[in-house]
Amino acid sequence: MAEPKWRAAEEYGFHHAWTYDHLGWRTLVDGPWFGAVPTLTAAAMVTSHIRLGTFVASPNFRHPVPFARDLLTLDDVSDGRFTLGVGAGGAGYDTTVLGDKPPLPQERTARFAEFVELLDQLLVKDRTSWQGRFYAADEARSAPGCVQRPRLPFLVAANGPKAMRIAAKFGQAWVTTGPPTEDIEAWWRGVRTLSEQFSETLATEGRHTRVHRYLNLDSAPVYSLSSAQCFQDAVGRAAALGFTDVVAHWPRHDGVYAGSESVVEEVAADVLPVLGH
Known part of the structure; x- marks a missing residue:
C-alpha cells in the first residue's frame, strides 16, 4: 500500500491497518511486492495513532530470533502501535522459493507452535536460550524490549x-x-x-x-x-x-x-x- 493510503486509512477513522507478510502471494506473485517490515516502518512514520500490523507473519521464511529484532524496532518506531498478526502459513510460493520442501500439515502446526512460543519469550525476556525441534536460541538478547509491556500484542490466526x-x-x-x-x-x-x-x-x-x-x-x-x-x-x-x-x-x-x-x-x-x- 502506497504512503498516501496509510495516511488515508488513519484520516478516514479506521482503527487498524495491515499488510501481508509474504515473499509473493498467489496471482500477485509476479507483480510489485514490498517487504512487510520496511513497509510498516514507513507507515509508522506517516501516521500517528492508527494501529499497524502484519496480516499475517508466518514461519514459512522467518526465524524467531532475527524477526524479534524487527518486531522490537517496529514497536519502537510506531511508539507502541504495532500488533503482530501471526499464522501457521499455507502452501504456496513462500514455502518453495527458498528451495525447501513444503512442510506436511502436522509439521506446519508443530512449527507454528514453536515459532509463537519462542517469539513470546524473546519479546518478554532480556535473554533467551531455547531448544525445539524446528527452532533454537542461544543467549538471544532483546534490549531494549517492547514499548508495549510485557510485550507487543499477538493476533493469532486459527481455524483448527x-x-x-x-x-x-x-x-x-x-x-x-x-x-x-x-x-x-x-x-x-x-x-x-x-x-x-x-x-x-x-x-x-x-x-x-x-x-x-x-x-x-x-x-x-x-x-x-x-x-x-x-x-x-x-x-x-x-x-x-x-x-x-x-x-x-x-x-x-x-x-x-x-x-x-x-x-x-x-x-x-x-x-x-x-x-x-
Missing part, C-alpha cells in the same frame, strides 16, 4: 483446534478466515461455528482475560467493499457473532479485491460514524 489452542495461550486477539466455500450463507454459518469452537477452547485452556476477535471479511465469497451497504451488513453480522474487529482489503484496480476507492470514502463518511468509530 491446535492453532486455536495456540491463540488461547499466547494471543491477545484471534483472527479467522472462516471456512472455504463459495456459498455466502454457508460461510457465515461456518464463522459462527468457529467462533463457538474458540469460546470452548478458551474455557478449556482456562483463559479468563479478554481476547479480541477479528474476522477477515474478504475470505467470504463476496468482497466486503463491493459497496458501502455490503460492508455495513457484513460488520453487523460479525458483531452479532461476537467479533470485536473486522478486516477488509483496500480496493485494487483489477484482479483480486477489484473495486473502487470511492466505496472506502463512502464507508468512512456514512458507515464508520454509525458503527461508533
Whole structure:
C-alpha cells in the first residue's frame, strides 16, 4: 500500500491497518511486492495513532530470533502501535522459493507452535536460550524490549483446534478466515461455528482475560467493499457473532479485491460514524 493510503486509512477513522507478510502471494506473485517490515516502518512514520500490523507473519521464511529484532524496532518506531498478526502459513510460493520442501500439515502446526512460543519469550525476556525441534536460541538478547509491556500484542490466526489452542495461550486477539466455500450463507454459518469452537477452547485452556476477535471479511465469497451497504451488513453480522474487529482489503484496480476507492470514502463518511468509530 502506497504512503498516501496509510495516511488515508488513519484520516478516514479506521482503527487498524495491515499488510501481508509474504515473499509473493498467489496471482500477485509476479507483480510489485514490498517487504512487510520496511513497509510498516514507513507507515509508522506517516501516521500517528492508527494501529499497524502484519496480516499475517508466518514461519514459512522467518526465524524467531532475527524477526524479534524487527518486531522490537517496529514497536519502537510506531511508539507502541504495532500488533503482530501471526499464522501457521499455507502452501504456496513462500514455502518453495527458498528451495525447501513444503512442510506436511502436522509439521506446519508443530512449527507454528514453536515459532509463537519462542517469539513470546524473546519479546518478554532480556535473554533467551531455547531448544525445539524446528527452532533454537542461544543467549538471544532483546534490549531494549517492547514499548508495549510485557510485550507487543499477538493476533493469532486459527481455524483448527491446535492453532486455536495456540491463540488461547499466547494471543491477545484471534483472527479467522472462516471456512472455504463459495456459498455466502454457508460461510457465515461456518464463522459462527468457529467462533463457538474458540469460546470452548478458551474455557478449556482456562483463559479468563479478554481476547479480541477479528474476522477477515474478504475470505467470504463476496468482497466486503463491493459497496458501502455490503460492508455495513457484513460488520453487523460479525458483531452479532461476537467479533470485536473486522478486516477488509483496500480496493485494487483489477484482479483480486477489484473495486473502487470511492466505496472506502463512502464507508468512512456514512458507515464508520454509525458503527461508533
